[in-house]
Amino acid sequence: MIGIVITGHGNFPKELISTARKIIGDLKGIIVVTTRYKEEPSNLRARLNKAVEKVASNEGVLVLTDIFGSSASSMCINMHKKYPVRVVTGINLPMVFALATYRNSALNIDDLAFMLEKVGKKSITKW
Amino acid sequence: MIEKNLKIKHKWGLHARPAGKFIRLAAKFKSDVYLEKDGEKANGKSILEILSLALEYGSSVKIIASGKDEKDALKTIEDFLSQEEE
Amino acid sequence: MLIKGIPASPGIVAGKAFVLKPEALTIPKYKISQKEVVAETKRYMDALVLTRKELAGIQKKVEKELGESYPDIFAAHVLILDDPSLREKTVKIIEEKNANAEHAVAQVLEKIGKTFSHIEDSYLRERAQDFKDVGRRILKNLLGKKEETLTNLSDKVIIVAHDLAPSETAQMDKKNVLGFATDVGGRTSHTAIMARSLTIPAVVGLRDITQRIESGDDIVIDGHEGIAIVNPPKSTLERYLKRRKQLAVLEKKLDKLKKAPAQTTDGHRISLMANIEMPKEVELLERYGAEGVGLYRTEFFFLNRRDIPSEEEQFQAYKYAAERAYPLPVVIRTLDLGGDKFASVLETPKEINPFLGWRAIRFCLARPDIFKTQLRAILRASIYGKVSVMYPLISALQELRQANKLLEETKRELKKEKKEFSRNIKIGAMIETPSAAITSDLLAEEVDFFSIGTNDLIQYAMAVDRINEKIAYLYQPASPAVLRFIKHIVDAGHRKGIKTAVCGEIAGDIQLTLILLGLGVDELSMGPVAIPEVKQIIRSVSIEEARKITEKALSLDSTEKIVSYLKSVKEPLRLLYEPR
Numbered sequence: 001m002i003g004i005v006i007t008g009h010g011n012f013p014k015e016l017i018s019t020a021r022k023i024i025g026d027l028k029g030i031i032v033v034t035t036r037y038k039e040e041p042s043n044l045r046a047r048l049n050k051a052v053e054k055v056a057s058n059e060g061v062l063v064l065t066d067i068f069g070s071s072a073s074s075m076c077i078n079m080h081k082k083y084p085v086r087v088v089t090g091i092n093l094p095m096v097f098a099l100a101t102y103r104n105s106a107l108n109i110d111d112l113a114f115m116l117e118k119v120g121k122k123s124i125t126k127w
Numbered sequence: 128m129i130e131k132n133l134k135i136k137h138k139w140g141l142h143a144r145p146a147g148k149f150i151r152l153a154a155k156f157k158s159d160v161y162l163e164k165d166g167e168k169a170n171g172k173s174i175l176e177i178l179s180l181a182l183e184y185g186s187s188v189k190i191i192a193s194g195k196d197e198k199d200a201l202k203t204i205e206d207f208l209s210q211e212e213e
Numbered sequence: 214m215l216i217k218g219i220p221a222s223p224g225i226v227a228g229k230a231f232v233l234k235p236e237a238l239t240i241p242k243y244k245i246s247q248k249e250v251v252a253e254t255k256r257y258m259d260a261l262v263l264t265r266k267e268l269a270g271i272q273k274k275v276e277k278e279l280g281e282s283y284p285d286i287f288a289a290h291v292l293i294l295d296d297p298s299l300r301e302k303t304v305k306i307i308e309e310k311n312a313n314a315e316h317a318v319a320q321v322l323e324k325i326g327k328t329f330s331h332i333e334d335s336y337l338r339e340r341a342q343d344f345k346d347v348g349r350r351i352l353k354n355l356l357g358k359k360e361e362t363l364t365n366l367s368d369k370v371i372i373v374a375h376d377l378a379p380s381e382t383a384q385m386d387k388k389n390v391l392g393f394a395t396d397v398g399g400r401t402s403h404t405a406i407m408a409r410s411l412t413i414p415a416v417v418g419l420r421d422i423t424q425r426i427e428s429g430d431d432i433v434i435d436g437h438e439g440i441a442i443v444n445p446p447k448s449t450l451e452r453y454l455k456r457r458k459q460l461a462v463l464e465k466k467l468d469k470l471k472k473a474p475a476q477t478t479d480g481h482r483i484s485l486m487a488n489i490e491m492p493k494e495v496e497l498l499e500r501y502g503a504e505g506v507g508l509y510r511t512e513f514f515f516l517n518r519r520d521i522p523s524e525e526e527q528f529q530a531y532k533y534a535a536e537r538a539y540p541l542p543v544v545i546r547t548l549d550l551g552g553d554k555f556a557s558v559l560e561t562p563k564e565i566n567p568f569l570g571w572r573a574i575r576f577c578l579a580r581p582d583i584f585k586t587q588l589r590a591i592l593r594a595s596i597y598g599k600v601s602v603m604y605p606l607i608s609a610l611q612e613l614r615q616a617n618k619l620l621e622e623t624k625r626e627l628k629k630e631k632k633e634f635s636r637n638i639k640i641g642a643m644i645e646t647p648s649a650a651i652t653s654d655l656l657a658e659e660v661d662f663f664s665i666g667t668n669d670l671i672q673y674a675m676a677v678d679r680i681n682e683k684i685a686y687l688y689q690p691a692s693p694a695v696l697r698f699i700k701h702i703v704d705a706g707h708r709k710g711i712k713t714a715v716c717g718e719i720a721g722d723i724q725l726t727l728i729l730l731g732l733g734v735d736e737l738s739m740g741p742v743a744i745p746e747v748k749q750i751i752r753s754v755s756i757e758e759a760r761k762i763t764e765k766a767l768s769l770d771s772t773e774k775i776v777s778y779l780k781s782v783k784e785p786l787r788l789l790y791e792p793r
Contacts, residue, residue, distance in 0.1 A: 105262065107262055111258050115251075115255060118304070
């Protein structure tokens, strides 16, 4: 099972997941890492590391973050582990729904990241 | 982003087997990796694009790496392409 | 309808044909709405995932069956499957052209075909086929089609196909496969190797049999003669079935001979060895009662690839063979390929006469880098068993000396590197050119043994290209010229105290066993399947009889007379076919 870590500014990741859960039911095996304003980088890094290691398997860990370029995103992008670690930024609610569906298919971590990026982008439309 | 020009030293060129090795090597890096020959750019992580470049022994190629670990990536690829054989 | 091909695996079988034809896939093309793009992309991804699973399964099966050293084409296919650029291109078409996944994949494949057709290098150009193969799998999975596999055969059948790839045979329902018949291929193609390892008959190179037969038709294949007969008339069928029964009886009898020595009734011994192409074939030594490997053809390694196998790769293969065969000996022949094989890389012009050209030992002496890599591998492997080395196509003493010099150099280098090897490794020369034959007295001084490569010797001696249909009839093993050549070589060897083997096709030809015996040949090396029959013949005569027969044959002045004389000496042969 691919490990999932969701992180972002403040309580955003926590609210995102709990909202998703209210709509589609329980989402198992996801670790949420909320962040605090002006947190010590080394502290954040340690927390992210711990979260990633908690859900890791040799299929890897997919980290979903809110903004590309944030400290959390950069830290995860540069993680070097024995298993693959992939990051998809700009997480939105449709992506979380897709995650729930796709996790049960046999997609590997690159496939999953690819699909979530697609879903995320496709869900942005203009009227 | 950093670049380097060099000539392929592999005795048999970058045919199927070393091309495969190359791809696996490039995949290890987070940076984007490209090989450019005669103005044509190929994604270093795509076996299709690398094979299509048809890199023979002696071809001149430019390595382009861009990303946090670009220095490492460039060095590793340079070493690989400068080997005479597997 | 009788079709002639190339014998690939001995035996006769009759049965229903199962024709494996690549299914023509109809690629649907339709528009999808923007809303459906994600779902369609997912559908494509699911097909990729399925294909990935398929390849992993096949890879495992092939590895299990044929060992790890078998060329791994699947590694390339896996890379193609995961190629990010391919994925991007396909999904882009789905998104931007609102196309269904099948159409998108087909488009990408077409583009790839075009791109590759512009590549000059022929080896790389052929890689396009790998992309097509993977693409086809993905399409099949998208269309929800089951692979037309051989996994579930409801009846016992003879598989007829254009060619058989490891991926197909790995999944085969083996107990229901009676034999193979293919359009293309040769003795060393995968079909042949698979058939021999399963000990079922096979005929390859039948050109267009897949066009001339349907699944369910009756077919008879004769793996000895290389013949396939489609919908044979009853009389023909009966004839083949009778012969098949005879062969089965014979086989049972011969199996008892496994442990018996190849010895004439009056105690004269001759060694019966096996010719092999791949290390795994060493397992056949025990099965057929071979006394060792008289010829390990190393070319198989070098085929189907652009580069040359590394020293380590070769070492592992030779070591495996030496170890598994031990305590039986293994004679490894150095590279006997044409320079034309390497022409594209070395940019040498195409030869007009590759047969008389830059190949075998001449090529190796001109490319000591390639030659020494092989010698190093052979020397290093020599400590793991009883290994001897043999040079092909020696045409003059000078060549032999040069080769030996390089061998000595290699030994010195290994010594310096503190790598172990067998100091007194035996060295042999293949005598297959008329010049070598006539100067065999000189060559005998500087080798430990001879091995007569009759396939080439006959062609050079009679100036015949046996593939040329117009003159192939001139290729006559049982001709006065050939017999005298062999006698000359054997005698020259004996005078200098060395043994001579025969490792060409005639070694396994039971029509000629008595003559070879009578000529004083010390060893016969053949395809292992032929060993029991040859042994039976040897065990049913005395050396005196054999010598008398040979003397008489040598006195005859034409092939026809020799052949009919040999046919008349059928007593020992008759014994083979009488049910007793």
